[in-house]
Amino acid sequence: MPNKIPNRQAICDVLMRAAESDRDVVVLCSDSRGSASLTPFFERFPQQSVEVGIAEQDLVGIAAGLASCGKKAWAASPASFVSTRSYEQAKVDCAYSRTNVKLIGISGGVSYGQLGMSHHSAQDIAAMSAIPGMRVYLPSDRFQTARLVEALLADDKPAYIRVGRNPVEDIYADDDCPFQMDRATWLRRGSDVAIVATGEMVRPSLEASRELEAQGISATVLDMYCVKPLDVEAVVEAASAARCVLSVEEHSPYGGLGSQVAQVVGERCPRPVRCLSLPDEPVVTGTSPQIFAHYGLDAGGIAAAARDLLARAGE
Amino acid sequence: MRQNTPTLEDLDLLRWDLRQDCVDIIMAGGGGHIGGDMSMMDALMVLYLRHLRVSPETVDDPNRDRFVLSKGHAMEAYYAVLCHQGFLDLADVKARFQQFGSPYIGHPNNKLPGIEMNSGSLGHGLPVAVGMALAGKMDGRDYRVYTIMGDGELAEGSVWEGAMSGSSFALDNLCAFVDRNRLQISGCTEDVLRLDSQEERWAAFGWNVLSIDGHDLAAIDAAITLAAETKGKPTCIILNTVKGYGSPVMEGKAPWHHQLPNAQEYAQISADFVARKEAALHA
Numbered sequence: 001m002p003n004k005i006p007n008r009q010a011i012c013d014v015l016m017r018a019a020e021s022d023r024d025v026v027v028l029c030s031d032s033r034g035s036a037s038l039t040p041f042f043e044r045f046p047q048q049s050v051e052v053g054i055a056e057q058d059l060v061g062i063a064a065g066l067a068s069c070g071k072k073a074w075a076a077s078p079a080s081f082v083s084t085r086s087y088e089q090a091k092v093d094c095a096y097s098r099t100n101v102k103l104i105g106i107s108g109g110v111s112y113g114q115l116g117m118s119h120h121s122a123q124d125i126a127a128m129s130a131i132p133g134m135r136v137y138l139p140s141d142r143f144q145t146a147r148l149v150e151a152l153l154a155d156d157k158p159a160y161i162r163v164g165r166n167p168v169e170d171i172y173a174d175d176d177c178p179f180q181m182d183r184a185t186w187l188r189r190g191s192d193v194a195i196v197a198t199g200e201m202v203r204p205s206l207e208a209s210r211e212l213e214a215q216g217i218s219a220t221v222l223d224m225y226c227v228k229p230l231d232v233e234a235v236v237e238a239a240s241a242a243r244c245v246l247s248v249e250e251h252s253p254y255g256g257l258g259s260q261v262a263q264v265v266g267e268r269c270p271r272p273v274r275c276l277s278l279p280d281e282p283v284v285t286g287t288s289p290q291i292f293a294h295y296g297l298d299a300g301g302i303a304a305a306a307r308d309l310l311a312r313a314g315e
Numbered sequence: 316m317r318q319n320t321p322t323l324e325d326l327d328l329l330r331w332d333l334r335q336d337c338v339d340i341i342m343a344g345g346g347g348h349i350g351g352d353m354s355m356m357d358a359l360m361v362l363y364l365r366h367l368r369v370s371p372e373t374v375d376d377p378n379r380d381r382f383v384l385s386k387g388h389a390m391e392a393y394y395a396v397l398c399h400q401g402f403l404d405l406a407d408v409k410a411r412f413q414q415f416g417s418p419y420i421g422h423p424n425n426k427l428p429g430i431e432m433n434s435g436s437l438g439h440g441l442p443v444a445v446g447m448a449l450a451g452k453m454d455g456r457d458y459r460v461y462t463i464m465g466d467g468e469l470a471e472g473s474v475w476e477g478a479m480s481g482s483s484f485a486l487d488n489l490c491a492f493v494d495r496n497r498l499q500i501s502g503c504t505e506d507v508l509r510l511d512s513q514e515e516r517w518a519a520f521g522w523n524v525l526s527i528d529g530h531d532l533a534a535i536d537a538a539i540t541l542a543a544e545t546k547g548k549p550t551c552i553i554l555n556t557v558k559g560y561g562s563p564v565m566e567g568k569a570p571w572h573h574q575l576p577n578a579q580e581y582a583q584i585s586a587d588f589v590a591r592k593e594a595a596l597h598a
Contacts, residue, residue, distance in 0.1 A: 026453070047453060053483075058442045058476035065446020068431060070377065071453070073446075088436055089473075093443055097425055097433040 003170050007163035008106050009037040010142040014149040019045050028075040030059045036076035036106045056086040064093035067100040079105025079162050083124035094158040095133035102152055103160045109250035111165035113291045117282040126255025128160040129228045135159040136228040138199030143172040147179035164200050184231040190218035193306045194238035197248040198224045198257050205248050207299035227257050235264045244272040244313040246306050253277045272313045276305055320365045323532045330357055331592035334561050336395040344412030350571040352392035354496040354556035361535040363396050371401045374428050380458050381447045383432050385440020386465035387422040402429035438471025445481050448489040463492040467499030470508050481549040482521030489549040490542040496558035498569045517551040529554025562587035
């Protein structure tokens, strides 16, 4: 039975549980409560909900002001807008001023695949990662999303969390979701290729590793939900045990997970690296699965890229 | 108003000393935004010395009043006031302003005591102040929140997002000042991008609007009191000011947005402050 619960709903569930006993948990939306699955929160906790209208700069500035007065401010807006329209507020009001604001980028990547580049966020990892003091997380399924939100509720530093719009197949289970804050989750350990993936690319990477296994290729799969701070030691360990490294992300080829993984591998354990990503151009119109398949970001494409990389690494 | 506050007569003298401190900080650091410092100084002084309920001992008190300097480039005036109020040490600020590794940078640094938020990029202060005021309402605290914006800053769209939310949330614990000195780097604000009428614009956005002479200490004082007494909506106090106020060397001259006085100009500016203080003393 396919999972029908999107990661955004997992965020709402955890925030509602927290708000029951903590009136400082505050959620802000920019006419985005429905798309963020936060309507239940607004209905259950109207005194802890803030609607700012379609105004992302105001959204993040107000969140920072609330946080400076002790609130745990969670501001949700489409990733395409909150990572760009309010980028300066994220930089100055959140990161530079060290306020406890958690920015939730909903419908991230190409979730709105049919709506054009204005609604895609293929630059958010690069943009947010470049801000000193800003952390960047892309959870891979609903269970990990819940663990991440629980962990973030316990700290007082800013962070950016990107989730997609649609439900994604489970990787973990409620009673089997190994999670350590800022540490990648090892899904498989292998000796030929180390696949480092984030967000919605983790599941097809795991499927690719099974396909590769059937072909006699041993793959590591790292769920790098913490793009910043990157789990450097996990990357080094995975890369050192393999002949080559493949990064997979729903992002621009520049400044995302691949760039960071390549930096680490190049510096600490040099070996061939290939970065699978969206192209440096407006992506083709389509649903997320169609777009992923088109650019080789599905299980088959990832496995093919791994075989190609291994062939080159072996030369 | 607080207890044991200085009188307006006291402040009519002090404002020239604070201006001298401000100019001395600028000279020590080799730069600053002197024109906007001078236009804003009187309102900042009256606010901090007669109204704002915060002291070096209460910088972490959740019930303290909040102030956000949205026109963050007027930092030297803010340093002068923070030093006078005991948050910072004037000699230390003068010794290290803008020096290598110094915490005394050219814009607000909230690692320093008494400074709530970092700013510098314009158009940020009002939304942040809205958030602070909203938190006060949520928690049932009676603190007030103030911010000062420049008039050139009002071209930033985020100011008007904040204006909409401030009135939409009925934040009567919020008071925004506009330092309407009518000059920005490139010249007259009305030539750069028309800003008149600020009174009509803020009223149209649902704010209580008070437009006053921004160098009339009694008018500033009364406006802040009136803002605190106004219920159901935030107040915008439009300070009609003179950029570079205090010395004819600078007054009303756009280049003094961030011009550094030479030795002769410095001497003249200081003499003008002394003369105005003397005039106030004998008024």
